[in-house]
Amino acid sequence: MAERKQELEALRDELIDRFERYKAHKEQRDGPLDKDMEDxxxxxxxxxxxxxxxxxxxxxxRQVMHALKRIDEGEGDVCEQCDxxxxxxxxxxxxxxxVCRECAELG
Ligand SMILES: [Zn+2]
Known part of the structure; x- marks a missing residue:
């Protein structure tokens, strides 16, 4: 399952990147309001x-990090609800x- 781990690590990096961009965007928006009301x-x-x-x-x-932790613990391909x-x-x-399909469908 090394391939899946690599995929998840890439996904994690991408998500952190996205998260930081949104955060930066919001911080910028919190700056002084100098536009008219419509804007x-x-x-x-x-x-x-x-x-x-x-x-x-x-x-x-959070989900990706959790899955990576499960993989590191050697349980990455085992359902955490029904084993x-x-x-x-x-x-x-x-x-x-x-989680497996059955458990995912049960919610
Ligand atoms: Zn299950």
Whole structure:
């Protein structure tokens, strides 16, 4: 499963990069407001989108880190809920998953 680990590490780096960009974007936006009201309302909408994207990146990053930890512990391809092996095709499709299809569907 070395290949999956490499894939996850690349994904992790990409997510950290994305997260930092959103963060930088927001910090920039928190600067002095020197535009007219119309621009500000557009910025506000953008901020909400960025906020949502940042949250999404953070959630995904947490999931990736968790999967990497499982791989390091030698349990990367075992479902953390029922201890059954996770289907290889599922791992390929969703490399950061830590549960089997059945458990994922049960929620
Ligand atoms: Zn399971």
């Amino acid at each position: 500000q309302s557009i910025e506000l909408q953008n901020d909400e989108v960025v906020e949502a994207l940042q949250q999404e990146a953070e959630d995904e990053l 059954e092996p996770i289907d290889a095709r599922r791992l390929k499709a969703v490399p950061y998953t830590t």
